[in-house]
Amino acid sequence: xxxxxxxxxxxxxxxxxxxxxxxxxxxxxxxxxxxxxxxxxxxxxxxxxxxxxxxxxxxxxxxxxxxxxxxxxxxxxxxxxxxxxxxxxxxxxxxxxxxxxxxxxxxxxxxxxxxxxxxxxxxxxxxxxxxxxxxxxxxxxxxxxxxxxxxxxxxxxxxxxxxxxxxxxxxxxxxxxxxxxxxxxxxxxxxxxxxxxxxxxxxxxxxxxxxxxxxxxxxxxxxxxxxxxxxxxxxxxxxxxxxxxxxxxxxxxxxxxxxxxxxxxxxxxxxxxxxxxxxxxxxxxxxxxxxxxxxxxxxxxxxxxxxxxxxxxxxxxxxxxxxxxxxxxxxxxxxxxxxxxxxxxxxxxxxxxxxxxxxxxxxxxxxxxxxxxxxxxxxxxxxxxxxxxxxxxxxxxxxxxxxxxxxxxxxxxxxxxxxxxxxxxxxxxxxxxxxxxxxxxxxxxxxxxxxxxxxxxxxxxxxxxxxxxxxxxxxxxxxxxxxxxxxxxxxxxxxxxxxxxxxxxxxxxxxxxxxxxxxxxxxxxxxxxxxxxxxxxxxxxxxxxxxxxxxxxxxxxxxxxxxxxxxxxxxxxxxxxxxxxxxxxx
Amino acid sequence: xxxxxxxxxxxxxxxxxxxxxxxxxxxxxxxxxxxxxxxxxxxxxxxxxxxxxxxxxxxxxxxxxxxxxxxxxxxxxxxxxxxxxxxxxxxxxxxxxxxxxxxxxxxxxxxxxxxxxxxxxxxxxxxxxxxxxxxxxxxxxxxxxxxxxxxxxxxxxxxxxxxxxxxxxxxxxxxxxxxxxxxxxxxxxxxxxxxxxxxxxxxxxxxxxxxxxxxxxxxxxxxxxxxxxxxxxxxxxxxxxxxxxxxxxxxxxxxxxxxxxxxxxxxxx
Numbered sequence: 060x061x062x063x064x065x066x067x068x069x070x071x072x073x074x075x076x077x078x079x080x081x082x083x084x085x086x087x088x089x090x091x092x093x094x095x096x097x098x099x100x101x102x103x104x105x106x107x108x109x110x111x112x113x114x115x116x117x118x119x120x121x122x123x124x125x126x127x128x129x130x131x132x133x134x135x136x137x138x139x140x141x142x143x144x145x146x147x148x149x150x151x152x153x154x155x156x157x158x159x160x161x162x163x164x165x166x167x168x169x170x171x172x173x174x175x176x177x178x179x180x181x182x183x184x185x186x187x188x189x190x191x192x193x194x195x196x197x198x199x200x201x202x203x204x205x206x207x208x209x210x211x212x213x214x215x216x217x218x219x220x221x222x223x224x225x226x227x228x229x230x231x232x233x234x235x236x237x238x239x240x241x242x243x244x245x246x247x248x249x250x251x252x253x254x255x256x257x258x259x260x261x262x263x264x265x266x267x268x269x270x271x272x273x274x275x276x277x278x279x280x281x282x283x284x285x286x287x288x289x290x291x292x293x294x295x296x297x298x299x300x301x302x303x304x305x306x307x308x309x310x311x312x313x314x315x316x317x318x319x320x321x322x323x324x325x326x327x328x329x330x331x332x333x334x335x336x337x338x339x340x341x342x343x344x345x346x347x348x349x350x351x352x353x354x355x356x357x358x359x360x361x362x363x364x365x366x367x368x369x370x371x372x373x374x375x376x377x378x379x380x381x382x383x384x385x386x387x388x389x390x391x392x393x394x395x396x397x398x399x400x401x402x403x404x405x406x407x408x409x410x411x412x413x414x415x416x417x418x419x420x421x422x423x424x425x426x427x428x429x430x431x432x433x434x435x436x437x438x439x440x441x442x443x444x445x446x447x448x449x450x451x452x453x454x455x456x457x458x459x460x461x462x463x464x465x466x467x468x469x470x471x472x473x474x475x476x477x478x479x480x481x482x483x484x485x486x487x488x489x490x491x492x493x494x495x496x497x498x499x500x501x502x503x504x505x506x507x508x509x510x511x512x513x514x515x516x517x518x519x520x521x522x523x524x525x526x527x528x529x530x531x532x533x534x535x536x537x538x539x540x541x542x543x544x545x546x547x548x549x550x551x552x553x554x555x556x557x558x559x560x561x562x563x564x565x566x567x568x569x570x571x572x573x574x575x576x577x578x579x580x581x582x583x584x585x586x587x588x589x590x591x592x593x594x595x596x597x598x599x600x601x602x603x604x605x606x607x608x609x610x611x612x613x614x615x616x617x618x619x620x621x622x623x624x625x626x627x628x629x630x631x632x633x634x635x636x637x638x639x640x641x642x643x644x645x
Numbered sequence: 646x647x648x649x650x651x652x653x654x655x656x657x658x659x660x661x662x663x664x665x666x667x668x669x670x671x672x673x674x675x676x677x678x679x680x681x682x683x684x685x686x687x688x689x690x691x692x693x694x695x696x697x698x699x700x701x702x703x704x705x706x707x708x709x710x711x712x713x714x715x716x717x718x719x720x721x722x723x724x725x726x727x728x729x730x731x732x733x734x735x736x737x738x739x740x741x742x743x744x745x746x747x748x749x750x751x752x753x754x755x756x757x758x759x760x761x762x763x764x765x766x767x768x769x770x771x772x773x774x775x776x777x778x779x780x781x782x783x784x785x786x787x788x789x790x791x792x793x794x795x796x797x798x799x800x801x802x803x804x805x806x807x808x809x810x811x812x813x814x815x816x817x818x819x820x821x822x823x824x825x826x827x828x829x830x831x832x833x834x835x836x837x838x839x840x841x842x843x844x845x846x847x848x849x850x851x852x853x854x855x856x857x858x859x860x861x862x863x864x865x866x867x868x869x870x871x872x873x874x875x876x877x878x879x880x881x882x883x884x885x886x887x888x889x890x891x892x893x894x895x896x897x898x899x900x901x902x903x904x905x906x907x908x909x910x911x912x913x914x
Contacts, residue, residue, distance in 0.1 A: 193758035196761075
């Protein structure tokens with residue numbers, strides 16, 4: 060095999076251009092046409108050198124094939140066109156001739172295609188592997204994202220978003236666990252209910268943002284102050300602390316005091332220095348026989364005791380007090396049904412003239428014939444009815460019933476007695492009071508002057524506003540009597556006597572009780588003087604005066620001497636059904 | 646409660662992905678059997694599909710080169726797909742090593758693959774987000790880490806808009822992106838273009854893509870031009886992609902065969 064001879068001019072540039080043209084468009088080439096030609100020219104030189112080399116080295120062909128693939132001339136078409144253009148033009152364009160030149164070209168082409176196919180195969184395998192790995196990574200990432208979001212979801216479901224404290228759900232779970240599966244020596248458990256005092260004032264005066272920031276600070280302090288005890292936020296400004304494995308109430312009291320101390324440090328919120336206090340209700344008891352619900356309710360009501368006592372303190376659960384409250388609650392809850400079933404009735408107590416002993420009027424007093432507790436006096440349920448607002452319905456019934464009964468009381472010669480009915484604050488404040496009374500009078504036919512409405516001093520003080528005053532004036536204009544009940548025990552504000560259409564003052568029983576023979580008790584003189592002054596004041600204002608709580612004939616004599624108009628009390632008659640009272644005047 | 650925005654079930658290699666089909670057209674092997682079945686059906690319906698992908702890829706290369714020469718150093722490539730030969734960061738960083746590139750794609754596999762390619766490249770990142778949530782793209786920490794929106798940015802939405810139907814209001818998406826850009830920024834768009842002569846092929850293509858998560862929405866030159874609202878089109882405007890600043894006159898011949906319309910707009914001060 061001799062040296063190949065070169066008869067014509069060698070034009071590798073021409074060949075490279077033809078090669079570039081052949082392969083362009085067979086696959087995406089990340090280069091310009093010029094860059095492509097430049098690269099192929101380089102490969103052309105290597106092919107030419109290989110054809111001339113002695114001995115023939117097939118590795119050059121492998122490398123050229125691999126380089127084509129690396130340059131992204133990597134498609135079946137790219138290879139086909141390459142083979143074609145080399146076969147057709149390489150020898151001619153390079154001016155290569157020789158005996159064995161076609162053999163060499165065939166061998167070179169074989170190595171180029173081999174190198175090309177190998178490189179393409181490797182590349183395919185690499186890419187397959189890489190995309191599979193990417194799919195796997197993507198899946199792992201997606202699973203992690205899902206797990207993260209699930210744990211975020213769990214956290215959100217069990218934590219308060221504002222303070223990040225555990226919420227009621229988590230607290231209840233932990234409390235339930237502490238009760239259901241107490242560890243060794245963990246047979247007692249304690250709960251503190253904590254509520255900020257007057258938190259609403261912060262919200263109302265500084266805005267909810269400041270309120271929220273304060274809650275966040277309080278939450279942080281509670282968490283810090285209470286160490287291992289679970290602190291949760293129930294909502295609003297209510298927090299709760301779980302004290303597990305207690306040895307007795309002292310352990311929980313200690314936690315409550317730590318909490319109160321933590322809360323009471325002045326807080327700087329948004330430039331405002333806030334001094335807040337809290338109230339805490341404490342329950343501590345054996346886990347046996349209790350439930351989470353019971354503990355929470357007990358702690359909640361104990362919290363209200365601490366609040367009622369003025370706040371900034373803790374209160375300890377007291378089972379007896381709790382029972383009383385529950386009974387009161389049950390009683391107040393039973394009022395509506397009792398009204399429906401007609402369990403209420405009225406007794407009347409005489410209001411007797413001190414001048415001539417005639418029956419001027421009667422005060423209606425409501426009774427409850429309770430199916431289990433027997434007959435209850437107003438003291439045991441009126442307060443409840445006032446707290447719950449049921450007083451409006453109950454008071455309305457009393458008023459209507461009194462009007463209905465009183466209408467039928469025939470006069471025994473003189474004028475028939477008026478009926479005096481107590482009105483609660485809420486009743487006085489109702490906008491339709493006048494309409495209600497007018498309707499009742501029309502319905503029952505009771506003359507207006509035979510109805511007296513008794514209002515306490517405190518009612519007048521709290522009413523204050525214009526509407527109730529206007530209502531009382533309207534009622535007075537109808538002819539209805541207005542009496543101030545329990546006069547002298549409240550503020551005894553004389554100003555409203557000037558403004559209000561009052562007919563009568565009812566002197567509080569306390570003054571009458573003090574009336575004894577002066578030689579026995581010098582203080583009695585004082586009560587007598589007060590009463591005398593009040594009577595003369597009332598008379599000067601054209602008001603009549605009735606003394607309440609008259610128990611003895613001596614008291615009645617003294618009151619008569621002072622000039623008091625009427626008396627009410629056991630001396631004149633105890634409360635009784637209307638029929639019995641009316642018998643006395645017949 | 647915020648659910649994760651992608652679930653493991655989304656990574657379904659049995660369902661053709663438009664990103665991996667595109668890789669197949671470009672001669673890549675970053676694809677699975679389902680992708681190849683769909684891509685072959687596409688090639689059968691539209692024999693020029695590989696050529697179209699190549700032409701679009703070449704358009705991308707020329708555009709990035711042009712933008713780099715114009716001084717742009719920040720690139721936001723939305724719908725970047727499977728990173729293959731001639732990625733934006735390769736072209737941009739070859740011209741200017743400090744060029745910053747953020748790729749955005751909705752396909753989790755494409756994103757995972759890009760993460761591997763970009764590992765160790767401090768000036769490039771990939772984010773999984775949806776073009777239809779431009780506000781989320783703009784505030785993504787990786788985007789804000791690399792892209793300074795007070796400086797010119799090239800926003801590239803290349804070969805993606807045909808997957809955004811009218812109902813998704815692409816014009817609003819582009820408006821949101823534009824509002825975030827400083828003067829001197831550029832918008833690059835390309836998408837499958839309407840060609841009356843190929844109506845039958847395009848109907849077939851739409852049928853193929855209905856198998857994927859991304860049905861095809863082919864648009865006219867006027868529609869694509871309207872997307873540049875607020876931008877000044879750089880010469881030669883919206884054209885068949887081989888006609889956009891061709892390197893040789895012959896490479897622009899028979900340009901409508903490339904199937905893609907494209908253009909570049911500049912945001913003037």
